[in-house]
Amino acid sequence: MSWSRPDIARGHPRITVVGCGGAGTNAVHRWSEHGLAGFELCAVGTDSAHLLLAPAPGRILAGQESLRGLGTGGDPDLGRSAVLERETAITGRIGDSRIVFVVAGLGGGTGSGGAPEVARMARSRGALTVGIAYLPFRSEGSRRQRVAREGLDALTAVCDQVIVLSNERMLRERARHPLLEAFRWLDGTALAGMRTIAATQHRPEQLGLDDQDLRSVFQGGGIATVGTGESRAATPCATDATHAALRHPSDPLARSEVAGGALLWVEGDRSVTLDDVQRSAELLDQHLPKEVPIVWRGTVDRTAPMQGRARATVLLTGFRVSAVDRSMGTPPSP
Ligand SMILES: Nc1nc2c(ncn2[C@@H]2O[C@H](COP(=O)(O)OP(=O)(O)OP(=O)(O)O)[C@@H](O)[C@H]2O)c(=O)[nH]1
Numbered sequence: 001m002s003w004s005r006p007d008i009a010r011g012h013p014r015i016t017v018v019g020c021g022g023a024g025t026n027a028v029h030r031w032s033e034h035g036l037a038g039f040e041l042c043a044v045g046t047d048s049a050h051l052l053l054a055p056a057p058g059r060i061l062a063g064q065e066s067l068r069g070l071g072t073g074g075d076p077d078l079g080r081s082a083v084l085e086r087e088t089a090i091t092g093r094i095g096d097s098r099i100v101f102v103v104a105g106l107g108g109g110t111g112s113g114g115a116p117e118v119a120r121m122a123r124s125r126g127a128l129t130v131g132i133a134y135l136p137f138r139s140e141g142s143r144r145q146r147v148a149r150e151g152l153d154a155l156t157a158v159c160d161q162v163i164v165l166s167n168e169r170m171l172r173e174r175a176r177h178p179l180l181e182a183f184r185w186l187d188g189t190a191l192a193g194m195r196t197i198a199a200t201q202h203r204p205e206q207l208g209l210d211d212q213d214l215r216s217v218f219q220g221g222g223i224a225t226v227g228t229g230e231s232r233a234a235t236p237c238a239t240d241a242t243h244a245a246l247r248h249p250s251d252p253l254a255r256s257e258v259a260g261g262a263l264l265w266v267e268g269d270r271s272v273t274l275d276d277v278q279r280s281a282e283l284l285d286q287h288l289p290k291e292v293p294i295v296w297r298g299t300v301d302r303t304a305p306m307q308g309r310a311r312a313t314v315l316l317t318g319f320r321v322s323a324v325d326r327s328m329g330t331p332p333s334p
């Protein structure tokens, strides 16, 4: 990995989130409703009506002339060339960001074709580049699965790590919830992964995460999965939160195929003890093959929203794309 040390005099390094295509724009829209401190949000899209969801200063319409604001109709080649036409605007947004998250739903045209190009632009400017890829529901059919798989290949080739979130997870975990709530839940999981990675830049105090932690688990690139869990009680328990978090990374990717490492980040109020965090790490250790390196860190969060809460986020890295094929039942690309 090539990213360089932040310039201390300039304070916190910039972290930018670029949503690409419909799903990427939706995610940026939902996160912007929460006022995501510490992240700059923007969206690149080919569908002008849909792009209006993104926060105003960060909208980049791609393919204005060729596609006339109507989307690509599912064609990744059109998505790629439209995004390339806006390279100057996109790199202008990325600027000197230290971390860039490129978020897209794979299977359509704009995200599958365009997100790898946005990621390439970010990485060539020296940013740590992390893809967030929503994979289509099985019920969307084999063509979408194939396009998604090709998009995932392209994205993995240019990112430091790609966090995969299968939409199928919503069916397993939120099938009986209102539709929008299910989508918000998956966005929340993605956000937990982004916050964990961003914590290496924003919160190096206490027993916080740092650059070295990220380097050790991102080494070798590949695909990552994330899970997050919470415990809410008078005396919140980090081990319970970790237990809940571990239900997700095991799904859809098999834990035995982790090739990179594991990052466990526990946030809690003052009642979370060292012993509790230590037991959380042991729990994670029991879930993984012996040789997988684990980095665990815990921070006390004094802000009001974390009162009576402990939150654990687990990031497992270094899966091969073939592991995604097996878990999704996707036929491998020719
Ligand atoms: N998790 C999640 N997935 C979504 C959302 N919207 C769409 N998807 C998924 O993302 C895939 C790609 O859809 P879009 O993002 O709309 O496609 P696009 O990139 O805009 O591509 P075109 O419209 O074909 O140019 C879909 O097949 C869905 O599986 C969303 O809001 N959240």
Ligand SMILES: [Mg+2]
Binding pocket: 021, 022, 023, 047, 050, 071, 072, 108, 110
């Ligand atoms: Mg679209």
